[in-house]
Amino acid sequence: MTAVPGGSDAARRVSEPVKDPEHGRSPYERDRARVLHSAAFRRLAAKTQVHTAGTDDFLRTRLTHSLEVAQIAREMGARLGCDPDVVDTAGLAHDLGHPPFGHNGEGALDELAADCGGFEGNAQTLRVLTRLEAKVYGPDRMPAGLNLTRASLDAVGKYPWTRQPGRRKFGVYADDLPTFTWLRQGSPGGERRCLEAQVMDWADDVAYSVHDVEDGIHGRYLTLRPLLVDPDERAALCADVAAAYSTESPAYLDEVLADLLADPEIAPLAGYDGSHRAQAALKATTSALTGRLVTAAVAATTEQFGPGPHRRYAADLVVPGPLRARCALLKGIALRYVMRRPGAQGRYRWQREIIAALVQMLVVRAPEVLDPVFAPLWSEASDDRARLRVVIDQVASLTDPAALAWHDRLEGS
Numbered sequence: 001m002t003a004v005p006g007g008s009d010a011a012r013r014v015s016e017p018v019k020d021p022e023h024g025r026s027p028y029e030r031d032r033a034r035v036l037h038s039a040a041f042r043r044l045a046a047k048t049q050v051h052t053a054g055t056d057d058f059l060r061t062r063l064t065h066s067l068e069v070a071q072i073a074r075e076m077g078a079r080l081g082c083d084p085d086v087v088d089t090a091g092l093a094h095d096l097g098h099p100p101f102g103h104n105g106e107g108a109l110d111e112l113a114a115d116c117g118g119f120e121g122n123a124q125t126l127r128v129l130t131r132l133e134a135k136v137y138g139p140d141r142m143p144a145g146l147n148l149t150r151a152s153l154d155a156v157g158k159y160p161w162t163r164q165p166g167r168r169k170f171g172v173y174a175d176d177l178p179t180f181t182w183l184r185q186g187s188p189g190g191e192r193r194c195l196e197a198q199v200m201d202w203a204d205d206v207a208y209s210v211h212d213v214e215d216g217i218h219g220r221y222l223t224l225r226p227l228l229v230d231p232d233e234r235a236a237l238c239a240d241v242a243a244a245y246s247t248e249s250p251a252y253l254d255e256v257l258a259d260l261l262a263d264p265e266i267a268p269l270a271g272y273d274g275s276h277r278a279q280a281a282l283k284a285t286t287s288a289l290t291g292r293l294v295t296a297a298v299a300a301t302t303e304q305f306g307p308g309p310h311r312r313y314a315a316d317l318v319v320p321g322p323l324r325a326r327c328a329l330l331k332g333i334a335l336r337y338v339m340r341r342p343g344a345q346g347r348y349r350w351q352r353e354i355i356a357a358l359v360q361m362l363v364v365r366a367p368e369v370l371d372p373v374f375a376p377l378w379s380e381a382s383d384d385r386a387r388l389r390v391v392i393d394q395v396a397s398l399t400d401p402a403a404l405a406w407h408d409r410l411e412g413s
Contacts, residue, residue, distance in 0.1 A: 009151040009312065013130075013182055014138040016147065028085035031152040034135065035089055038146060040096040040128050041066070046399035047095075048102035062095050062102075065207060069094060072294060073203035079298050080317075081309020082196050089148070090155035090200035096133075097124025099396040100403040101351040108355040113392045116385040122159050122171045124396055129153060130179045132393060134373065151312065153183040155196035158204075160184065175389070188313055195310055198317035206293045209327045212334035214286045217272050218279070222337030225270040228261055241332035248325050256325040265289070289330070296323050354407050355395065361410045362391045369410060370394055 010027040019030070035041055044063035070091030077087030098121040099105040109119035129145050136147035154160075159171035160180075172180040187194065193201070216222040226233045238253040246253060260266060265285045272278050297319045302308070305315040338344075366387065367375040374394040381387040398406060 008186055010149045012147045012149055013179065014136055014144045014147050016136070026083075026085065027149050028083050028089065028152060031146075031148045032085045032089045032092065034146045034148065035092045035096075035129075038096070038133050038135070040133050040397070041092065043397070043399050044095060044098075046401055047098060047100060048105075048400055062098055065211065066092055066095050068207045068211065069200065069203045072207055072290065073200045076203060076294050076298055077196060077199045080195065080199065080301060080311075080315070082199060082311045083151070086151050086155050086311075087196045087199050087203075089152045090196055091203055093129060093152075093156050094125060094158065094200055094204060095121065096128045097121045097126070097396065099124070099355075100398050100400045101355065104348045104351050105355055105403075108352040109359075109392055109396060112356060112359045113388065116389045116392065117173050117175075118163055119392055119396070120159075120163070120170050122157075122169065123163075123173050123176070124393075125156060126153070126172055126180065127176055127393070128397075129156065130176065132373075132397070150183050150185065151194075151196070154187065154194050154312075155200060157183075157193060157197050158201050160187075160193060160197075161191050173389075175386075186312075192313070192316075194312050195315050195317060196312070202297055202317055202319060203294075205327050205331075206290055209330035209334070210286055210289045210293070212338065213330050214282060216334055216338040217269055217282060218274070220274075221341055222333065223270060223272070224261070224266065224333075227257070227333075228267065228270055234258075237329070237332055237336055240336050241328050244335060245328040245331050246325060248321070248328075253325055253329060256322055257329050260326055260329060293323060293327060296320060354403060357411070358395055358403060358407045359391055361407075362394060363388065365410070366391060373397075 012027075019025070025033075041063070044066055045061055047062040070088045073091040074084045074088040078084045099109055099119075101108075103121075106119065106121050113119040129148060130153065131143055131145050133145045134143070136144045138144050157171050159169045161167075161170055162172055162174060162177070163170040213222070217224075227237065234254060234257055235250065238250040238257060241253050242248065242250045248256075265288045268281055269285060272282060297317060300318040300320050301310070301315060304318050308315070362369060367378040370378055370390070371394065374390055374397075377393075378387055378390040381390055395403065
């Protein structure tokens with residue numbers, strides 16, 4: 001491996017000549033550029049975040065969400081002393097593996113991929129970055145994906161373990177373990193995540209919890225009024241959050257919710273009417289909530305580990321319990337009033353049927369109907385499990401509109 005600035009953290013699995021030496025770009029700046037210019041990143045523009053992509057110009061897609069996560073992570077990481085381009089790259093890349101139709105599509109693909117190890121968006125992200133995205137080939141003539149540095153790949157790893165019984169989330173498929181073992185060199189072992197991954201993960205939680213509520217209020221999918229006036233509704237929300245997002249008791253969550261709803265930035269949103277002034281107030285609330293969730297975590301981390309700079313495994317992100325509970329409650333508001341709104345379940349069933357039918361048609365008709373990236377991989381696959389994984393990779397790469405178009409085309413031909 002060619003020596004590079006930053007030692008082993010800046011190493012790439014496939015050695016590359018140093019580019020633009022007179023320009024002085026760091027290896028991590030090059031990582032960020034590679035993700036930003038990748039096809040997988042562009043496709044996020046037409047992939048669902050919470051609301052179906054393209055249904056409203058205001059609402060977020062996976063692309064806008066990833067840009068927001070990267071911005072929050074970069075600023076938070078910089079305040080802690082992380083390399084800003086490493087946490088920025090992690091934020092940009094963290095959702096590259098998510099399939100059409102958001103988490104609903106992820107669940108559908110997990111069931112369909114049971115015979116080849118299941119499907120998980122974070123494990124798929126690693127696969128995209130290190131294998132599927134077209135950029136670099138190794139001397140063994142095998143694809144190396146974007147060939148990012150070890151530090152950047154490690155920072156993307158929210159769940160650094162293989163699939164395990166009783167755990168829904170995981171970050172690597174069995175056939176990607178050699179790459180995973182390489183990128184985890186220098187870690188203290190076990191399941192500990194580097195600081196940059198923890199920063200990205202918290203930035204992700206902050207972004208989607210706050211922004212999903214913002215999108216829901218703007219789209220009139222939710223109103224805070226019932227929570228302000230109805231204790232039974234507050235109790236039901238806290239029960240949902242305890243079941244889905246938090247290990248805290250519903251009683252404790254109810255106390256935190258009372259404080260959250262009493263926030264002077266929150267209460268005015270109950271009367272949101274979509275006017276310019278109301279939109280300004282909504283944006284002010286979004287900014288205030290984001291700032292508080294970030295600042296408190298940075299302060300708690302600095303208090304425990306000192307002023308830094310901190311990076312890699314020199315510290316862990318400290319997020320106080322009440323802060324996590326607030327974030328979980330915001331997620332729960334979006335879950336209860338947006339994702340579980342009346343009529344949503346029928347659409348979710350339809351999306352899962354589209355995904356299932358598409359996978360089944362591709363399994364039967366591959367490799368002829370696969371695109372030129374995946375058809376050779378299917379032909380080279382060693383057995384039915386490996387061929388199924390190629391089909392799953394193909395479907396996961398599609399945008400929401402492309403999945404529908406492929407389904408309609410294959411069904412009609």
